[in-house]
Amino acid sequence: MAKSSTPSLNGKIALVTGASRGIGRGIALQLGQAGATVYITGRQPNESLQNNCEYGDALPTLEKTKQDIEDRGGKAVLVYCDHSDSESVKALFERIDSENGVLDILVNNAFSAVNDINNTEGKPFYELDPNLWDKVNNVGLRNHYICSVYAARMMTKRKSGLIINVSSIGGLTYAFNVAYGVGKMALDRMAADMAEELKDTGVTIFSLWPAAVKTECARELITAGKVQQVVKAPTDMIEESLTTGETVEYAGRCIVHMAADTKVNKRAGKIVFTSDVARHYGFKDIDGATPQDMRSVSVALKFFGWRRLAAITPACLRIPLTAMHFTSYKFE
Structure with missing residues (x-):
């Protein structure tokens, strides 16, 4: 079932949380390029830099994401939002509703604990501050639930909509630390259970699992020689992922194709691999490569x-x- 041409999302309203960098940025770029109006969220720059990989002036920002979407002919709406604050999240959805009256696509991607995970130095959970749980799962799990609630309220009224949880193989097997793995497994279960309650509403929700992604933070880990402290995998295997892994826009291409598919509801409640999506629709990464298949x-x-x-x-x-x-x- 090969459809190599990029589908159009003209007229669609999308929200990508955590779009300053990494996969969230890549998804926003692809949605905007496909014609959707993309609301992009992130924290104020000074907050964001304190809690993520330290790249200085080279670190992408939410403003850069907006500018790049517009340079590609798309439309982006920048909204600073603290996704650890439920009132800020509520205000975000109220704004989208008041400005559009509709939300077609929600991508739950925000995650605020990258730096916390990278600096655990391979310690077991009982040697770490128990507050790590909240740092990992407040934005990375609780916030996704809240966003899904508000999005579903808007979508069910029109009997149409797509919610995607960006998750990972950490929900299947140990990765990084206990708090991370439990959060990812819960995120996948959340999609499955929400799908049960969204049956016959016209709203579809599922989890998307990218493989190894060539993010800014992945490069920093390797440069700093901290791979084995953080990821329980051979160092050369992780380093190889920077040459055979996905670009940050690969998941975005997947979402564009699925958002345009009238039969996307068949994926409801499921875990979907980016590699399987690419094989199904017949496309490659933006650099022309076929990334590593998980x-x-x-x-x-x-x-x-x-x-x-x-x-x-x-x-x-x-x-x-x-x-x-x-x-x-x-x-x-």
């Missing part, structure tokens, strides 16, 4: 250190979704 058997073998076996494993061999599903079972 379901690739050879990638999995390489991850666990079996490089020789990985080298002779056909690239087309993929892990069945049922196999990935059963790895999450914790029963004895």
